[in-house]
Amino acid sequence: MAEASILPAEVLLCKRVQEMVLKGEEPPPKYVCRDGDAVHEVAAPFSMIPIIDLSLCASSTPGMGQQEELQKLKSALCSWGCFQAVGHGISSTFLDKFREVSREYFEQPMEEKKKQAKGVEDFEGYGADPVPEEGQFLDWSDRLFLEVYPEDQRNPKLWPEKPESFRVILEEYSIKMKKVTELTSKAMAKSLNIEENCFLTQFGERAQHQARFNYYSRCQRPDLVLGLKPHSDGSGYTIILMDAEGLQVLKDEQWFTVPKISEALLVLMGDQMEIMTNGIFKSPVHRVVTSKEKERISVAVFYSPEVNKEIGPEDGLINEETPRLFKKVKGYADIHWGYYQKGQRALHVAKV
Numbered sequence: 001m002a003e004a005s006i007l008p009a010e011v012l013l014c015k016r017v018q019e020m021v022l023k024g025e026e027p028p029p030k031y032v033c034r035d036g037d038a039v040h041e042v043a044a045p046f047s048m049i050p051i052i053d054l055s056l057c058a059s060s061t062p063g064m065g066q067q068e069e070l071q072k073l074k075s076a077l078c079s080w081g082c083f084q085a086v087g088h089g090i091s092s093t094f095l096d097k098f099r100e101v102s103r104e105y106f107e108q109p110m111e112e113k114k115k116q117a118k119g120v121e122d123f124e125g126y127g128a129d130p131v132p133e134e135g136q137f138l139d140w141s142d143r144l145f146l147e148v149y150p151e152d153q154r155n156p157k158l159w160p161e162k163p164e165s166f167r168v169i170l171e172e173y174s175i176k177m178k179k180v181t182e183l184t185s186k187a188m189a190k191s192l193n194i195e196e197n198c199f200l201t202q203f204g205e206r207a208q209h210q211a212r213f214n215y216y217s218r219c220q221r222p223d224l225v226l227g228l229k230p231h232s233d234g235s236g237y238t239i240i241l242m243d244a245e246g247l248q249v250l251k252d253e254q255w256f257t258v259p260k261i262s263e264a265l266l267v268l269m270g271d272q273m274e275i276m277t278n279g280i281f282k283s284p285v286h287r288v289v290t291s292k293e294k295e296r297i298s299v300a301v302f303y304s305p306e307v308n309k310e311i312g313p314e315d316g317l318i319n320e321e322t323p324r325l326f327k328k329v330k331g332y333a334d335i336h337w338g339y340y341q342k343g344q345r346a347l348h349v350a351k352v
């Protein structure tokens with residue numbers, strides 16, 4: 001432990017958490033960030049984060065409960081900032097296949113994963129997030145980060161060739177994700193009674209999809225170490241597939257565990273949707289806890305407006321009663337990243 005305490009973050013981040021666990025190493029001090037806040041935790045009852053049927057919201061023949069579903073969607077995003085999406089058009093069998101191949105990727109020998117290894121300060125590839133600012137804690141996780149859309153932004157060298165089915169399945173998932181983002185963006189606009197394509201237009205033709213495969217190794221000290229530190233996403237919104245509980249959302253100053261629902265995708269607002277909805281939808285602070293018993297896998301797809309596109313609150317959401325809260329912003333993802341590395345939120349930067 002004495003030796004570990006002098007290791008700077010740059011050095012620790014060259015090692016994979018998975019390797020430390022296999023070698024039976026204790027979490028080094030730079031990973032220790034919790035101070036007994038566990039007492040305030042509540043496992044969210046199954047029904048607290050609403051389950052929304054996207055196909056019902058999208059149907060072009062209104063009726064049959066569409067208005068109620070849209071109302072439920074709006075209310076979920078105003079309070080929780082997230083919802084569990086079903087009726088998204090992806091079969092449970094395929095979701096399981098995608099979970100499985102993601103797990104197989106991380107369970108390969110380190111030599112295989114090192115083919116996608118990133119430099120400590122790079123973003124894309126296999127490894128950990130770049131070194132945070134002094135004084136920030138490290139996350140008990142390894143991840144593979146890949147650009148997915150626009151297609152010309154992909155870095156094929158970083159798309160794993162093993163497991164053999166990885167690329168084909170990721171490609172298929174990506175195509176399906178495009179449909180899910182279209183359904184979701186339209187449903188959100190409809191729920192706010194604004195033109196159904198308005199968010200799609202703001203995201204733009206070259207909207208970004210980035211996939212982040214997260215592997216949270218088992219941890220001997222879940223009371224002291226987090227899988228992912230508290231943060232809000234800098235995306236427009238994020239679509240998360242998980243294979244176990246562990247993700248927690250902050251609401252009314254309390255952490256709530258997101259239940260795992262096999263057939264559902266968690267859709268979580270990022271800061272840019274909070275801006276585009278003039279603060280009506282909330283971009284929630286969330287974190288991932290660690291577990292002694294089981295490792296956890298998740299795949300987050302960050303859906304963000306195209307690079308260099310100015311975004312801002314929808315005109316239809318601004319009136320005398322609800323005046324403009326946010327300015328138009330450009331390059332928000334980069335601004336967000338700067339604050340993220342300091343363990344801070346960035347949203348104030350966009351406030352009027």
Ligand SMILES: O=C(O)CCC(=O)C(=O)O
Nearest residue numbers: 212214240247288298300
């Ligand atoms: O692992 C999860 O469930 C959430 C991941 C997450 O919040 C992120 O990658 O930004």
Ligand SMILES: [Fe+2]
Nearest residue numbers: 231232233286
């Ligand atoms: Fe996140």
